[in-house]
Amino acid sequence: MTILTLDARILSQAQPFIVSTRLNLPNADLAPLGVATRWVIDPLVSSNAEFFFQLQRLDRLTFGPEGMPMARWVFTNMAELPGFIYGFAIPVTELSTAERVVLEVPAGYRGPVSISMYIAVPTRAAGVWFGHNLASLNSLLPARDLKGLGTLTKVLGLAAFRAETAMGATQWKSKALHIHARLGPLRLLTAWTPAHSIPQSLTYSWPVSSETLRALKVGSPSPHKRPASNRWLAEGDEASMRALQAELERGAEAWLVARPEASPTGGTRLPLLVRAPAE
Amino acid sequence: MKSVDPSPVARRLRPYVVSADAELLRQAEAMGYIVQHAFSASGEAWFEALRALDRLVFQSSAMVLPGWVFFDCALAPGFVVGLADDLRAPSSGDEAPSPSGPRPVSLAIAIPTADPEIQLVHSLGVAPHGTSEALKTTWDLLVELVAWSPKSGGVLATAGWGTQAEELYARHAPIALLAAYMPAHDQPMTATLGLGPRFSSVPPEAVARVLACDADGLRALQSELDAGASAWVLGALAPGSDGTPVRRIAVLAGPMEAR
Numbered sequence: 001m002t003i004l005t006l007d008a009r010i011l012s013q014a015q016p017f018i019v020s021t022r023l024n025l026p027n028a029d030l031a032p033l034g035v036a037t038r039w040v041i042d043p044l045v046s047s048n049a050e051f052f053f054q055l056q057r058l059d060r061l062t063f064g065p066e067g068m069p070m071a072r073w074v075f076t077n078m079a080e081l082p083g084f085i086y087g088f089a090i091p092v093t094e095l096s097t098a099e100r101v102v103l104e105v106p107a108g109y110r111g112p113v114s115i116s117m118y119i120a121v122p123t124r125a126a127g128v129w130f131g132h133n134l135a136s137l138n139s140l141l142p143a144r145d146l147k148g149l150g151t152l153t154k155v156l157g158l159a160a161f162r163a164e165t166a167m168g169a170t171q172w173k174s175k176a177l178h179i180h181a182r183l184g185p186l187r188l189l190t191a192w193t194p195a196h197s198i199p200q201s202l203t204y205s206w207p208v209s210s211e212t213l214r215a216l217k218v219g220s221p222s223p224h225k226r227p228a229s230n231r232w233l234a235e236g237d238e239a240s241m242r243a244l245q246a247e248l249e250r251g252a253e254a255w256l257v258a259r260p261e262a263s264p265t266g267g268t269r270l271p272l273l274v275r276a277p278a279e
Numbered sequence: 280m281k282s283v284d285p286s287p288v289a290r291r292l293r294p295y296v297v298s299a300d301a302e303l304l305r306q307a308e309a310m311g312y313i314v315q316h317a318f319s320a321s322g323e324a325w326f327e328a329l330r331a332l333d334r335l336v337f338q339s340s341a342m343v344l345p346g347w348v349f350f351d352c353a354l355a356p357g358f359v360v361g362l363a364d365d366l367r368a369p370s371s372g373d374e375a376p377s378p379s380g381p382r383p384v385s386l387a388i389a390i391p392t393a394d395p396e397i398q399l400v401h402s403l404g405v406a407p408h409g410t411s412e413a414l415k416t417t418w419d420l421l422v423e424l425v426a427w428s429p430k431s432g433g434v435l436a437t438a439g440w441g442t443q444a445e446e447l448y449a450r451h452a453p454i455a456l457l458a459a460y461m462p463a464h465d466q467p468m469t470a471t472l473g474l475g476p477r478f479s480s481v482p483p484e485a486v487a488r489v490l491a492c493d494a495d496g497l498r499a500l501q502s503e504l505d506a507g508a509s510a511w512v513l514g515a516l517a518p519g520s521d522g523t524p525v526r527r528i529a530v531l532a533g534p535m536e537a538r
Contacts, residue, residue, distance in 0.1 A: 021457075023435075024393035044458040044471060046501045052463035072465045073342055077401045078352035081435055081471065082392045122391040123356040124300040132351040161393070169351055194323035195354050197330070197346020203318065203355065245320045
């Protein structure tokens, strides 16, 4: 496997961890895409508590207080027990004093310090995982130049989870859609989502393959063919979101085929491919 | 396949399930459940009612599910099951159905785990005006739906010691005690329990004893579990004089075999 300079720089400074119960662990790949996992953290062992406090800090430092940080019990029930948390960490002895302060490492802590994580839970469909958190502290560690840490974390995480299809939900206006759209055409499962606290959310899925993951890992474009779009959706156009949702519920299929782009009439628009049920 | 009859609870209560699993919904509908697809825009009132119920039930314990978590970590990957007060159903020949539709009065959430035979259960609760019988029926409904999975080895559940949910689970003893004290949880005096065929076999060499479920007792047992011991809850005993829950447990020095 080719590891480009980008990944080598990260892997020379940080190593992967996985959070897993003993029950779930046999179902994980501990060397995803050939990258060995250094730390396996069992959430049911109480001496690992400080590591989980750190993950909560990682969540807060990444998304900020306005970013809906996850409560501890949510981490337990929605991440540690049902699925896996995959990420990168640095041994505390390899952090500078300034980095320990920035990362809020408590005095006396001797273990690995997490700097990124990807969380997904399995769904009722075999091989389909729902990702709900991708956090990276790359921007807080500028001297290390860890560009691509978030993408590498997600790619190796999906491989570690043995995911065959990845799902997620985000808002039509979210900047994260620019990153998600790199994965290839995103199949839309919902376009208007009242089951989510923000109905202006879409639910998407994309097929995970080792080819896709390897391509993403080295920063190449997704190997998936991108079909041409046949419709634009303005990011704030709720009427069109509702109309598209109605089409989906009548059996239409739709994809977000590329990244959002600036609209000639102002604002941002998203390129879609929509196929009516009869096509 | 067994159908759970909620009729003893109240005349108008009906089981419901909300999920993105169309096959589960199809089966449930055939068994008389009210069903709602999690990805359908038609369920707006249902979703709002569920979130409101979750707030009502779990606000006092500060364990209300954030809105996005309710979707990402419950409705989309798994299912929510419970009892609904079906206001649409006329109770007698001369009573008009209410236009407001069914209103959930209890809930429980099950999501898959990475172990394909095990599902995780949480947020089991009933509205303040509900009864312990409604809670038990909700648990029975959840067990029924879990059992529909082709591979069902049991469930994991987290619950605070002495809560209604934990006492309900303890009635299924013997159950595995995978964690007795969880310092990284908002409420450290929380247990992680394993229920079902994968967890119920207590080896004869396990030693029975009494566990006082206070912080000291739970921390001490957790230290044993951290060191590699295994434990099972064998049943509830009468609470201590200060109200501390007391459980009869069995402890084995080595790891349990989760078949």
